[in-house]
Amino acid sequence: MKRIALFVLTNLAVVMVLGIVANLLGVGRYLNANGLSIGSLLGFALVMGFGGAIISLLMSKPMAKWSTGAQVINDSADPTHRWIVGAVEGFARKAGIGMPEVALYEGEPNAFATGAFKNSALVAVSTGLLQSMNREEVEAVIGHEISHVANGDMVTMTLIQGVMNTFVIFLSRVIGYFVDKVLLRNDRDGVGIGYYISVFVLDLVFGVLAAIIVAWFSRQREYRADAGSAQLLGRKQPMINALARLGGLDPGQLPKTVANMGISSRSGGVMALFASHPPVEDRIAALQQAASQ
Numbered sequence: 442m443k444r445i446a447l448f449v450l451t452n453l454a455v456v457m458v459l460g461i462v463a464n465l466l467g468v469g470r471y472l473n474a475n476g477l478s479i480g481s482l483l484g485f486a487l488v489m490g491f492g493g494a495i496i497s498l499l500m501s502k503p504m505a506k507w508s509t510g511a512q513v514i515n516d517s518a519d520p521t522h523r524w525i526v527g528a529v530e531g532f533a534r535k536a537g538i539g540m541p542e543v544a545l546y547e548g549e550p551n552a553f554a555t556g557a558f559k560n561s562a563l564v565a566v567s568t569g570l571l572q573s574m575n576r577e578e579v580e581a582v583i584g585h586e587i588s589h590v591a592n593g594d595m596v597t598m599t600l601i602q603g604v605m606n607t608f609v610i611f612l613s614r615v616i617g618y619f620v621d622k623v624l625l626r627n628d629r630d631g632v633g634i635g636y637y638i639s640v641f642v643l644d645l646v647f648g649v650l651a652a653i654i655v656a657w658f659s660r661q662r663e664y665r666a667d668a669g670s671a672q673l674l675g676r677k678q679p680m681i682n683a684l685a686r687l688g689g690l691d692p693g694q695l696p697k698t699v700a701n702m703g704i705s706s707r708s709g710g711v712m713a714l715f716a717s718h719p720p721v722e723d724r725i726a727a728l729q730q731a732a733s734q
Contacts, residue, residue: 490607588669605651613643
């Protein structure tokens with residue numbers, strides 16, 4: 442609950458800073474004088490930028506279950522299920538978080554964690570992961586996902602995405618208004634075609650830049666979760682082994698609702714800038730370097 446409160450306060454702070462900077466630069470006075478309310482624009486950017494992000498966060502657990510077909514196994518009597526639930530419970534206790542829901546889904550080797558609150562999260566593993574790894578490696582993957590929950594990564598990524606959305610919406614419309622009224626000299630009431638074209642193009646350009654920034658933060662989060670798994674297990678080798686195993690497997694394509702929270706993903710070339718996960722080789726090297734230190 443503290444993280445959600447921090448989320449709301451950060452959102453308000455971002456909007457306040459945008460408003461203050463706009464007024465200090467004279468942008469606010471210019472826009473207000475020419476018929477565009479800076480307050481209304483900030484409110485619109487806040488609702489559109491953070492509204493969708495917070496709704497996605499709050500709906501993340503049911504959407505994850507629905508999109509992957511994951512079945513909760515907390516009360517299952519199956520021995521394999523009991524072992525998975527026991528591993529999650531032990532790591533959750535060590536990490537100081539509430540017991541998550543534990544789920545199993547049909548799919549390629551992967552796992553994910555999601556949920557708006559770290560004391561009521563969801564941790565899911567795929568049947569492909571269980572078939573491709575030994576128990577120690579699976580436990581390392583589970584530790585990785587529990588670390589995501591304990592670090593509050595779901596809220597953090599939602600916050601970063603919301604901030605980026607707000608900046609994209611605000612800046613594209615301010616610049617679009619400037620293009621329409623100053624460069625194209627539209628002196629009619631309201632905005633013209635120059636505004637709409639500029640906003641459309643700038644939403645795309647700024648959206649791409651924002652996606653690169655969000656992806657970079659996501660990759661840093663993966664390194665921390667790898668290190669967190671090693672800490673929960675008491676040694677790094679199981680996580681290194683699990684990553685090495687993942688390097689030779691196809692993790693498949695998780696639904697977009699949980700793709701950022703998977704244990705692994707594949708991308709290369711220019712698309713590596715938009716990757717939510719670092720290359721497996723880099724993750725192994727980071728763990729090995731930490732071990733040597």
